[in-house]
Amino acid sequence: MRLISINVLKTGMVIGRTIWNEAGLPLIQKDVVVTDVLVGRLKQLGIQYVYIEDKISEGIEVEETVPLAVRKKAVKQITDTFYKIKGLDQKSASLVIDKQTKEIGKLVDDLLNSIINSEEILMILSDTFLYDEYIYQHSFQVTLYSLAIAKEMGYSESDLRTIGIGAILHDVGKMVTPAEILFKPGRLTDEEFTMMKQHARSGFDILRNLHTVSLLVAHCAFQHHERLDGSGYPRSLVDYEIHPYAKIIAVADVFDAVTSNRVYRKKMVPSQGIAIIEAGRGTMFDAKVVDALKKSVVHYPNGTILELTDGRRGVVANQNSEDSALPCLRIFEEDHQILKTTYTLNLIEEPTVSVAKVDTEYVREVE
Template identity: 60%
Template sequence: MRLISTKSLKPGMVIGRTIWNDSGRPLLQDGVQITDRIIGRLVQLNIHYVYIEDTISKDIDVQETVPLQVRHKAIQQIQDSFNSIKRATREKNITYCLDENSKQFVSIINDLMDYIFESKEIVTVLSDAFIYDEYIYQHSLQVTIYSISIARELGYNAEEIRQIGIGAMLHDVGKMLIPFEILNKPGRLTSEEFDTMKLHARYGFDLLRNLHTISLLSAHCAFQHHERLDGSGYPRGLVDFEIHPYAKIIAVADVFDAVTSNRVYRNKMLPSQGMEIIKEGMGTLYDERVVRAFEKVIAIYTNGSVVLLSDGRRGIVYKQNHAQPNKPGLRIFEEDNQLLKATYEYQLEDDVEIVKVELDYVLSE
């Protein structure tokens, strides 16, 4: 199957991967032939990319690190827990509620650790596979998956990774205390609204720090995930040595997921673009060791992506490369702007690089 931008879909193309709603029901089943009506519905749902089946992508498999069913269950648990926390805030019994929900969070983290530790593939998260009305729940899960993967690459032990995972899952819990109209504002926040939004880091720490069931280190993840090495972050403007190593991990995972996910105020970037944003801030905003570890564990070029090479050839990613994730295995299907009669497999070499991801590519046959 092949990843293609929604704007490039044509009637007659065939859906290659099912898209689900937040209730776990299929919105669009794989194998369905695309019509103008379906294209219109996808645009309405703000879905930017879908997988299709075609000749150049035959037999290319796309697997998420965490199975879709497990991911959906986890997001539902996060949503239920966060909503109960929001209700408890109004009812003034939030400490009891958080203690009760912490057992659920630990269970989710343990399940995610099992899948990530057992996986032989680098991390792939397909954020368009499920359609959620509220960004925060999906974001919390994806940041957790990225953070656990980074921590594992950095050599943390299981208990440390568990603390990092809980900190990642709850890093935005303070947003439950931010007014809804600010949290979900479709346009740019005013300076006053942004000052209010920034309070979520301190709110999260205050909610978590006195709990017996959650480590104080996990609470500091909520407190410090917007701090930056050069002191430009918030809420306290900490610098490199003042920021806890756990928070440095979550900072990278948080920003990467934020820029590669659909938001109410802007469209998502591709993973390769998101990684470039992170690398531009390496050493000034983000810890270099964390960024280097993230590069090793994340699928920058997702299976099924069409790419243009520096020598003019076009190929489609068919497998990941553990040793060098920026050099995936390719199936070359075009040379000199001419479709080949037979495709061939190619492993990127040092003198050839990917210059562009072309998800708007339309096969002319």
């Protein structure tokens, strides 16, 4: 199967991967034949990319690092916890979360097991899951990215657990942010953005009174929007003032934000998200954290068509654990001609060739 933009999805194509709703039920099943009505429905849902089955990608498997059952359980736990504190005062919210931390800890353990036991680089396929409210999916995915980064950086199991809990709860302050601001489709006014920024302090105020987890969890919420150069919020901290855990969650938070659908902006593919983070390396984001992100997450998911600098096109067949930016491709086109027989190209073994662009709008028929 391969990844294709909804802009070029056509009648007769075949869906290659099931799209799930927030209740964990199949919304659009694998193997469904695309119709004009289905394309309209996908656009209405805000889906930007889908996986399809076709000849050039036949046999290529696309699987998330974390099993579906674990994802469903995790997102449900996050959703239930956040819903329980909606409308509560700070003290009551702290009491509710205190009672939930044991379950949250188990959730982190499950996610850690999935990441540690997997030999593959972390792959998250956010467009195959739909949620009514973005914050729950975001909290789940930021946790996965944070754990993968921290694991790559060599943190201990105890540290990983604290980072995981901090990542799950990093946006808990948004539960007291007005919904009309949180989900506004357009640009926020200066006044609205000032209110939005308060979620970091609100999260800290809720979490600092917990008796069941480290105070560092509260600082993850407080500092995840701080930047090394002092341009962040809420306190304009600089490099040495920001806790290392918060530096990790900051990178994971931005990476997931730009590679997921938002009400005000379309998602980027992972390689574009990494480029955004790389642009802030050493100025906004900790260099070691950025380097760990680049090593621990998939740049080009399986099933993605890449155009190379020498003009060849190939579909990503599998990943290289040695370098996540250099996958193995199934080359199917040279000199604008479809090959009768495809062949494998390992980009690690081709130092003179690099990726020119990700081509999610490739629709040329294979002869």
